[in-house]
Amino acid sequence: MAPYDESGIGADDLIIRRINPHYHVIFDDNRQCRRISSKAYSPSSGPDAGMSIDVEQLIITAGQQPQQYVVDPVFTGAVAFSASSIRSLGLWIGYEPVHDNPYHGEVWGANPSRHNKFTKTQKDGLAAAAAWYVSIDDVALQ
Amino acid sequence: MTSSQAVVAAFSRYAPSIPSNDYDVSVFPSSRRVTLNRHSENEWTKALVGKFNELTALNPGWDGYAGRPVSYTCASFAAKLLERLYDEALPPPSLVPGSDGTLQVEWHINQYDVEVDIIGAFEVVATRHNCLTGAAEELELDTDFTALAGWISELREDRSPPSAVLAV
Numbered sequence: 001m002a003p004y005d006e007s008g009i010g011a012d013d014l015i016i017r018r019i020n021p022h023y024h025v026i027f028d029d030n031r032q033c034r035r036i037s038s039k040a041y042s043p044s045s046g047p048d049a050g051m052s053i054d055v056e057q058l059i060i061t062a063g064q065q066p067q068q069y070v071v072d073p074v075f076t077g078a079v080a081f082s083a084s085s086i087r088s089l090g091l092w093i094g095y096e097p098v099h100d101n102p103y104h105g106e107v108w109g110a111n112p113s114r115h116n117k118f119t120k121t122q123k124d125g126l127a128a129a130a131a132w133y134v135s136i137d138d139v140a141l142q
Numbered sequence: 143m144t145s146s147q148a149v150v151a152a153f154s155r156y157a158p159s160i161p162s163n164d165y166d167v168s169v170f171p172s173s174r175r176v177t178l179n180r181h182s183e184n185e186w187t188k189a190l191v192g193k194f195n196e197l198t199a200l201n202p203g204w205d206g207y208a209g210r211p212v213s214y215t216c217a218s219f220a221a222k223l224l225e226r227l228y229d230e231a232l233p234p235p236s237l238v239p240g241s242d243g244t245l246q247v248e249w250h251i252n253q254y255d256v257e258v259d260i261i262g263a264f265e266v267v268a269t270r271h272n273c274l275t276g277a278a279e280e281l282e283l284d285t286d287f288t289a290l291a292g293w294i295s296e297l298r299e300d301r302s303p304p305s306a307v308l309a310v
Contacts, residue, residue, distance in 0.1 A: 018206030023197075026236040028250040030273050037238040037248060038257060044242035045261055052207035052241060075206045104207065120269045120280055 003108035003115040005092035011084035014056040019077035035140040041126040050106030058103040077136035085129035186234040213243040219263040253301040
């Protein structure tokens with residue numbers, strides 16, 4: 001799907017990013033903690049590829065419990081951002097339903113020449129805007 | 143030859159399209175393992191070979207979406223790069239897979255955050271954050287890793303904040 005910014009996603013809507021506790025978490029000696037790696041906030045590298053997310057409002061509207069939906073069956077963590085915090089970083093959010101997840105979406109770079117690349121500032125901004133949605137024990141957000 | 147010059151010499155010999163079986167790191171897809179040559183083993187590669195093999199054998203969807211295992215191209219290039227950057231004074235880095243089969247190599251020590259994103263062979267984006275000053279740098283690298291070798295060398299310097307030194 002070509003990158004776009006979905007007008008149906010409101011500023012206060014929550015955008016969820018699943019976190020794998022085994023592979024997205026590193027030990028940070030500077031901060032003396034385990035925390036989420038910036039790699040968890042990276043888009044895929046293919047043409048028009050973005051960063052996969054779940055749109056909370058779609059899950060709720062479908063009558064599902066979002067905290068359970070995003071960790072079933074294998075995941076034990078997730079973070080969430082407001083849509084406005086994502087857009088303020090120069091990123092777009094769109095729906096991209098897939099066969100096993102109708103609530104799936106993507107976050108893309110708004111820059112036409114860099115839809116599939118986030119700058120360090122954008123990754124850092126996502127890390128700063130993230131809040132636990134389904135927390136992982138003893139892991140810091142940043 | 144300095145270590146930085148050695149890195150440049152090692153990588154500038156290869157064209158970007160060179161097949162991965164020309165690296166010192168051998169890749170055997172049939173066994174799904176990344177194997178490092180014994181002559182080039184060091185503490186990093188010994189510590190990380192199991193992790194490389196684990197990441198190249200990740201189940202599809204490991205990230206909760208459509209995540210793929212780390213590609214052999216990225217894994218073998220990362221292993222080769224780490225052999226060249228090896229510094230016995232530094233701990234091995236963390237390895238973090240990307241959803242698209244890419245791989246990020248990270249150190250967070252001595253008040254520096256150095257992250258090396260291996261997007262493909264000879265396609266690398268490296269970032270460094272100085273925790274003391276807040277300064278951030280970003281490098282897009284293909285065959286010249288001199289600047290990255292310099293960052294790795296600077297990771298050795300103990301830059302503990304004054305308060306931490308006083309506390310000791």
